[in-house]
Amino acid sequence: MSGGSLSIALSGLNAAQTGLDTVSENISNANTPGYLKETASLANQQTPGDAIGNGVTVTGVVQSSNSFNRQLELSANGAQSYANQIQSLLTSAQASFNEPSSNGIAEQMNTLYNNFSALADTPTQASNYTQVVASAQNVATSINQAAANLSAVYGQASSSASTMVETINSQLQQVASINTQLASTSLTPGASNTLVDQQNQVIDKLASEIGVTSIPGTAGQTTLLIGGVSLVQGGQVSAIKLSTQSQTSPPSTSGLNSVVLESSPQTTVPVTGGTLGATLQVMNTNLPKYGVYLNTLATNLANQVNYQLAQGQASSSSSSAGTGIPLFVNTPGSSSNTPSTGTPPPYNAATLGVNQAIVKTPTLIAASGSPYAAGDGSNAQAIANQQTVQRVTVTVAGVPGPSSQAAIAGWASSVANVGLDVQSATANASNATNTYNQAYTTEKSVSGVAVNSQLVNLVNYQQVYQAAAKVISTVAATLQSLIQDV
DSSP states (O other), X not given: OHHHHHHHHHHHHHHHHHHHHHHHHHHHTTTOTTOOOEEEXXXXXXXXXXXXXXXXXXXXXXXXXXXXXXXXXXXXXXXHXXXXXXXXXXXXXXXXXXXXXXXXXXXXXXXXXXXXXXXHHOTTOHHHXXXXXXXXXXXXXXXXXXXXXXHHHHHHHHHHHHHHHHHHHHHHHHHHHHHHHHHHOOOOTTXXXXXXXXXXXXXXXXXXXXXXXXXXXXXXXXXXXXXXXXXXETTEEOOEEEEOOOOOSSOOOOOOOEEEESSOTTSBOOOOSHHHHHHHHIIIIIHHHHHXXXXXXXXHHHHHHHHHHHTSBOTTOOSOSSOOOOSEESSTTOOOOOOSSSSOOOOOTTTOEEOHHHHHOGGGSOOBOSSOOTTOOHHHHHHHGGGSOSEEXXXXXXXXXXXXXXXXXXHHHHXXXXXHHHHHHHHHHHHHHHHHHHHHHHHHHHHSOOHHHHHHHHHHHHHHHHHHHHHHHHHHHHHHHHHHHO
16 A cells, blocks of 8 residues: 555656756746647546556646747748838939939939039020039939949849858758757657757748748658748758849849759749748849839930930031930940931940030030020920920921930939839838737747746646655655554
8 A cells, every 4th residue: 555655756766856847947947939838638547447646646747839820920920021022122213313412313313414404594504514514424423323222232232142052051051960969859748849949940941931831741851842842841951042043233124033952943933932032032023123223314314315316416516417425435435426317226224424625625516506506505405304304205307306205203203113122122111020920929829928827837747746756755754653663
């Protein structure tokens, strides 16, 4: 009888000690990322056929989790990181335009058109020609700088993506390594829990970085997928790498970047979530679109001014009619002409410059109508009028020529579009954060540690321990009394 009582009491002590250890572990890791709340699982210990129990046994230390809530949290985590990265990169791209600003492109163009208007009023005053040249150089420099700034944002995003891929491959290897360890871990209660917690931490990071889907397996192992492409299965890893092509300056070519399997470059990994997915989205779509905005501005401004100049004549020109040379050129130092007829040539925002011939001799600007007449600033006025219209149509030899959106109106529209993109990205980031917070709270209601509840458990286990110890002391005292009576 005493042996059975002592054995039962001892099992109670062991169970209470395991419970106390579990509570201690929970409280000390209450704020540890990836940690799952642990609970000591106790069961009645009873010999078959024996109506009386033989104590309590610890069947395991169980981690609390809900796979559905966990998947929702990982998905929301990836969506939040994606939205935040989109907002960050688009905000940087918007800042590269320096609009609105007192020295931004729009203000520089307004100054150029105003100087053309002043030249039209007094075409015989040499200083007016000089002011037009100076303002044209300022416009070109501002457009060049915006192109360089946008290219810098692209370069930083590209560098960040490369670094992320290296980090992700390392983390995938960590998950595979933990899978291998879990497969060989003994069945000692709680032996694998620490590994599972470590694995959760890594998977949380991967969800944030690349938007992985985690599929739970046996013994705590997990399989990681992206769009059906397996990255980790058991102890096997499929490493990834960036597939890139050279981008123009400013960036204007879409879809040059993707993620592929390192071992199978023809297999594209559809990364559409997390920080990396957002970075690729901006590099492949948004930044090239903004680069096109800049190139379109450079092309429209140069062609509209140059075509109109070609219809006039300058006081420094020895020719008779329609001989105005271009103000803007495609490469600094170039003096190539814009044709007076035919398809307008494209211009690059990174290399837009001012004709060096006009820089040296500003009076080569064809301010006069054709043929040249002293005091005639009609052609300069025609260029100044481009400031307030929506579209510019250049008439060549009495025949309507190329028509395009006015440079200043087109640029205002482009800047507004970028602003709308940033505004939308900001709203999406806020919504994604709210969704993640809700998913996180729901998931932690199951797996998280509530310290107050653990303190209650601590008191309960202490009482169980004290009760078991009391049984042992009572049995010992009874035995001692019996021995003394013999």
